[in-house]
Amino acid sequence: SGKSDHHPPELFVDFPVSVVLPAGGTGERTGLQTPKQFCSFLGRPLISYTIQAFERVSWIQHIVVVVAKEKMDLMMDTIQSFRHRKVRVVPGGSTRHRSICNGVLALGEREEERPKVVIIHDAVRPFVEEDFLYKIAMAAKELGAAGAIRPLVSTVIATTSEGYLDHSLERAKYRASEMPQGFTYDVIYQAYKRCTESDFEFGTECLHLALQYCGTNAKLIEGPPTLWKVTYKRDLAAAESIIKESLSRSACVITGGLAQAASLAEELQKASLDVELAVVPDLKGDNARYLFKEWNFIHVSGSRSPLTEVEAVLVALQEENRALLHPVVVIWVRLSSTDELSISGRVAEPAAITDLASRAKIRNILLYGIQLHQSKDAGRWEGSVSRVADIASALIRERSPALVGQLLQA
Amino acid sequence: SGKSDHHPPELFVDFPVSVVLPAGGTGERTGLQTPKQFCSFLGRPLISYTIQAFERVSWIQHIVVVVAKEKMDLMMDTIQSFRHRKVRVVPGGSTRHRSICNGVLALGEREEERPKVVIIHDAVRPFVEEDFLYKIAMAAKELGAAGAIRPLVSTVIATTSEGYLDHSLERAKYRASEMPQGFTYDVIYQAYKRCTESDFEFGTECLHLALQYCGTNAKLIEGPPTLWKVTYKRDLAAAESIIKESLSRSACVITGGLAQAASLAEELQKASLDVELAVVPDLKGDNARYLFKEWNFIHVSGSRSPLTEVEAVLVALQEENRALLHPVVVIWVRLSSTDELSISGRVAEPAAITDLASRAKIRNILLYGIQLHQSKDAGRWEGSVSRVADIASALIRERSPALVGQLLQA
Numbered sequence: 014s015g016k017s018d019h020h021p022p023e024l025f026v027d028f029p030v031s032v033v034l035p036a037g038g039t040g041e042r043t044g045l046q047t048p049k050q051f052c053s054f055l056g057r058p059l060i061s062y063t064i065q066a067f068e069r070v071s072w073i074q075h076i077v078v079v080v081a082k083e084k085m086d087l088m089m090d091t092i093q094s095f096r097h098r099k100v101r102v103v104p105g106g107s108t109r110h111r112s113i114c115n116g117v118l119a120l121g122e123r124e125e126e127r128p129k130v131v132i133i134h135d136a137v138r139p140f141v142e143e144d145f146l147y148k149i150a151m152a153a154k155e156l157g158a159a160g161a162i163r164p165l166v167s168t169v170i171a172t173t174s175e176g177y178l179d180h181s182l183e184r185a186k187y188r189a190s191e192m193p194q195g196f197t198y199d200v201i202y203q204a205y206k207r208c209t210e211s212d213f214e215f216g217t218e219c220l221h222l223a224l225q226y227c228g229t230n231a232k233l234i235e236g237p238p239t240l241w242k243v244t245y246k247r248d249l250a251a252a253e254s255i256i257k258e259s260l261s262r263s264a265c266v267i268t269g270g271l272a273q274a275a276s277l278a279e280e281l282q283k284a285s286l287d288v289e290l291a292v293v294p295d296l297k298g299d300n301a302r303y304l305f306k307e308w309n310f311i312h313v314s315g316s317r318s319p320l321t322e323v324e325a326v327l328v329a330l331q332e333e334n335r336a337l338l339h340p341v342v343v344i345w346v347r348l349s350s351t352d353e354l355s356i357s358g359r360v361a362e363p364a365a366i367t368d369l370a371s372r373a374k375i376r377n378i379l380l381y382g383i384q385l386h387q388s389k390d391a392g393r394w395e396g397s398v399s400r401v402a403d404i405a406s407a408l409i410r411e412r413s414p415a416l417v418g419q420l421l422q423a
Numbered sequence: 424s425g426k427s428d429h430h431p432p433e434l435f436v437d438f439p440v441s442v443v444l445p446a447g448g449t450g451e452r453t454g455l456q457t458p459k460q461f462c463s464f465l466g467r468p469l470i471s472y473t474i475q476a477f478e479r480v481s482w483i484q485h486i487v488v489v490v491a492k493e494k495m496d497l498m499m500d501t502i503q504s505f506r507h508r509k510v511r512v513v514p515g516g517s518t519r520h521r522s523i524c525n526g527v528l529a530l531g532e533r534e535e536e537r538p539k540v541v542i543i544h545d546a547v548r549p550f551v552e553e554d555f556l557y558k559i560a561m562a563a564k565e566l567g568a569a570g571a572i573r574p575l576v577s578t579v580i581a582t583t584s585e586g587y588l589d590h591s592l593e594r595a596k597y598r599a600s601e602m603p604q605g606f607t608y609d610v611i612y613q614a615y616k617r618c619t620e621s622d623f624e625f626g627t628e629c630l631h632l633a634l635q636y637c638g639t640n641a642k643l644i645e646g647p648p649t650l651w652k653v654t655y656k657r658d659l660a661a662a663e664s665i666i667k668e669s670l671s672r673s674a675c676v677i678t679g680g681l682a683q684a685a686s687l688a689e690e691l692q693k694a695s696l697d698v699e700l701a702v703v704p705d706l707k708g709d710n711a712r713y714l715f716k717e718w719n720f721i722h723v724s725g726s727r728s729p730l731t732e733v734e735a736v737l738v739a740l741q742e743e744n745r746a747l748l749h750p751v752v753v754i755w756v757r758l759s760s761t762d763e764l765s766i767s768g769r770v771a772e773p774a775a776i777t778d779l780a781s782r783a784k785i786r787n788i789l790l791y792g793i794q795l796h797q798s799k800d801a802g803r804w805e806g807s808v809s810r811v812a813d814i815a816s817a818l819i820r821e822r823s824p825a826l827v828g829q830l831l832q833a
C-alpha cells in the first residue's frame with residue numbers, strides 16, 4: 014500500500030475482530046454506469062483498496078464482503094486478481110440492513126470462529142486507518158457499540174412542507190454519523206434478531222438498532238476527514254489523487270557506481286522539491302530493501318551502458334510481484350557523454366526501450382526514458398538537470414500508462 | 424470557460440443583481456499553507472474560477488469579493504492577471520457575517536447602483552451554474568430570500584454530553600443548507616442593521632437572520648451536487664479533474680489538406696473513445712471559429728512540412744489570447760513517409776519543437792509532438808494509429824507542463 018511505509022507502534026488487540034463490508038450499492042449518485050465500489054483507478058477497483066485497508070491490519074481476522082448476486086463473479090475475480098486473503102463473499106439482501114445482517118450471520122456460522130467484535134464499514138471509504146479501527150474495536154468491546162462521527166459541514170435546517178425555512182439546528186449539538194462502526198457480536202446479532210421488517214426495509218443507522226433493541230448507547234468517536242465516502246465521480250478523482258500522492262513521496266536513484274550519475278542525483282535532490290530521493294549504487298545486499306518498499310526508481314546510466322541494467326531492475330521487481338497493488342514507475346535516465354547528439358544512440362535505443370516498456374506494462378511496471386545531454390556549459394547543464402527533475406517528477410505523479418516506452422529529452 | 428460550449432436558452436432577468444463573495448477564510452481544514460480559495464490548479468487560483476462562473480452570466484452586474492486585508496494585493500493581482508471585469512475588492516471583517524455585511528454595504532454605497540437582489544456565494548464553490556443562479560435570483564426577488572439546499576449525506580445524530588448516542592434525526596425531514604443564497608437588498612440590509620453583536624460574532628446562517636429580523640421565510644431550492652464546497656486538499660484534486668474533463672471533450676484536427684492526414688484523422692476518430700474530433704484542412708474562413716472555442720488542436724503534417732505551419736496556429740491562438748483562463752493544448756503529429764527512420768528529421772526537429780514549446784508555454788499554450796512512422800504493414804500501422812490516439816488523449820487529459828516540447832514516438 015501507499016501508506017505501508019508508516020510504521021506506527023504495533024497495536025495489540027487480544028480478542029477476535031472481523032469485518033462486514035456492505036458493497037451492494039448501485040451508485041446512482043456518481044453519474045457512472047458502474048457502481049462506484051467497482052470503479053477503477055490506477056488499474057484497480059475502489060473496493061480492493063478498501064479490502065487492503067483492512068487486510069494489512071494484523072489483528073483483523075475475516076472480511077465478509079456483501080455484494081449483489083449479479084456482482085458475485087466480478088467480486089471473486091477482483092479477489093483473485095489482487096490476491097486478497099481473509100476475504101469471503103456473500104450475497105446481499107434487498108436493503109442495506111438485510112445485506113449487513115447477511116454478513117453478520119455469515120461471520121457467526123461456525124461458533125468457534127465467531128468474532129468478539131464486528132466492525133461494519135462502507136466499501137466506498139477506502140482510507141480508514143488502523144489506529145482509528147483500533148479505537149472503534151476497543152470501545153465496541155467495552156461498551157457494546159461504537160461509531161465514527163464527524164462535525165457537520167453545513168448548517169442543517171428543517172423545512173416546512175411547502176419548502177420554506179422552518180428553523181436551523183444549532184450546529185454544535187449535532188454530528189454526522191459516519192463509518193466504521195463496531196459492535197460486539199452479541200449486540201449486533203440481537204439487534205437484527207429483534208428488529209422489525211420496517212427497520213430492515215427503511216432503517217439506515219445500525220447504532221440506532223443497537224440502542225432501540227439492546228439498550229446499548231453507542232460510544233461516538235470523532236474520526237479523521239479521510240473517512241469520507243466516495244459518492245460522486247469527482248470523489249473518484251480525489252481518491253486517485255490521494256493514492257498517487259502517497260506513491261510519489263520518494264524515489265530510489267540507482268547510479269550504477271557512475272561518478273557522473275552520483276553528482277546528477279545530488280543535483281536532482283536540490284531541484285526536485287517534493288520527492289525524497291535515496292541514492293544507491295545498485296540494488297544488491299542491503300539496498301535490495303528498496304525493491305520491497307519503493308514505488309519509484311530512477312536508473313541513471315552512461316550512454317554506453319546497455320539497457321540490460323534497467324532490464325535487471327524490471328526483472329527483480331517482477332520477481333517480487335511488487336506492482337500487484339500499485340503501478341511501479343521506473344525511469345531510465347540516459348546520460349549522453351558529449352555536447353553533440355549521439356546519432357546512433359538516439360536511433361537505436363527508442364525501439365529497445367519501447368519493447369521493454371510494453372513487456373513491463375503487462376506486469377504493471379511503467380518504464381519511461383529520459384535522455385540527458387551532458388554539457389560543459391554550466392548554465393545549460395543546470396537547465397537540463399532541472400528539466401530531468403521536472404519530467405521525472407511529472408512521470409512519477411501522473412503514472413500515465415500511455416507514455417510508457419518514450420525516451421524524453423531533457 | 425470549459426463550460427462555455429453549452430448554450431442554454433438565454434435567461435432573462437429584468438432587475439439588477441449583484442454578488443457578494445466572502446473569501447476571507449483561512450482554510451485550516453485543507454491541510455495547506457495557502458487558504459484554499461487562493462490555491463491554484465492548472466495555473467489559476469480557485470477564486471478566479473468562481474469569479475468566472477459569475478462573470479459569464481450576462482445579467483449579473485457587480486461582484487464584490489471580500490478578502491482579508493493582507494490578501495488585498497494578492498486578490499488585485501489575480502484580477503489583473505486573469506482580466507476579470509465586474510469585480511471590486513473590499514476588506515473583510517473579523518467574522519464571516521461581518522465580511523458579508525461589508526460586501527453588502529459596498530454594493531449599496533451609491534443609491535443609483537444598488538441592486539434589487541444580492542446573491543451571496545462562497546469563493547470555494549466554483550461550479551455554480553447560471554440556471555441555478557437564475558432560480559435563486561427570481562425566488563429572492565419574489566419572496567425576499569432564497570437558499571440552496573441539498574439532501575443530507577449522513578445521518579445526523581444528537582450526542583449526550585458524555586459523547587454517547589442520544590438519538591438520530593429522521594433524515595427525510597432535514598436538509599443541508601448550502602450556497603448560493605439570494606436576498607432582496609432591503610432584506611439583507613435590514614437583517615444586518617438589526618442583528619446583534621452576538622449574531623455578528625457567532626452566527627453562520629444568513630437565512631436565519633432574514634427570518635429572525637425581517638420575518639422572511641426563505642424559499643429553499645434543491646441544488647445540484649456540483650455546489651459542493653472545496654474544503655480539503657482532495658477537493659482541489661476533484662475540482663481540477665472536473666475542469667480537466669470539461670477541457671478534454673473535443674479536439675480540432677488540422678490536416679493541412681494532406682490526404683494521409685485526413686485518413687489518419689478518420690482512424691483517430693475510431694480509436695479515441697472519449698474525445699470528439701472536428702476535422703478541418705486549416706483554420707481559415709469559417710474554420711477560424713475553432714480558434715475561439717476549441718481547447719485542443721491536433722496538427723497533422725508530412726515529414727517535409729515545416730514547423731512554421733504549427734507556429735502559425737500558435738501565433739493565431741496567442742493573438743486571440745485564447746489561453747488566458749485555461750491552458751490550450753496543441754499536438755503536432757508528424758507523419759514520416761517511410762518505414763525507415765528519417766535520421767536527419769529525428770535529429771533536427773526536437774530542438775526546434777522544444778524551442779517553440781518553451782515560447783508557447785509562457786502564453787499558457789502547451790505544445791507536444793508525436794512522431795508517427797507510416798507503414799505499409801496494416802497491423803503495424805493500426806498499432807501506431809492507436810498509440811497516437813492513446814498518447815494524444817493522455818496529453819489532452821493531463822495537460823502536463825513538464826512534458827511540453829517532447830517529440831513522442833507512436
Ligand SMILES: [Mg+2]
Pocket residue numbers: 016017069143
Ligand atoms: Mg498500517
Ligand SMILES: [Mg+2]
Pocket residue numbers: 427479553
Ligand atoms: Mg453560460
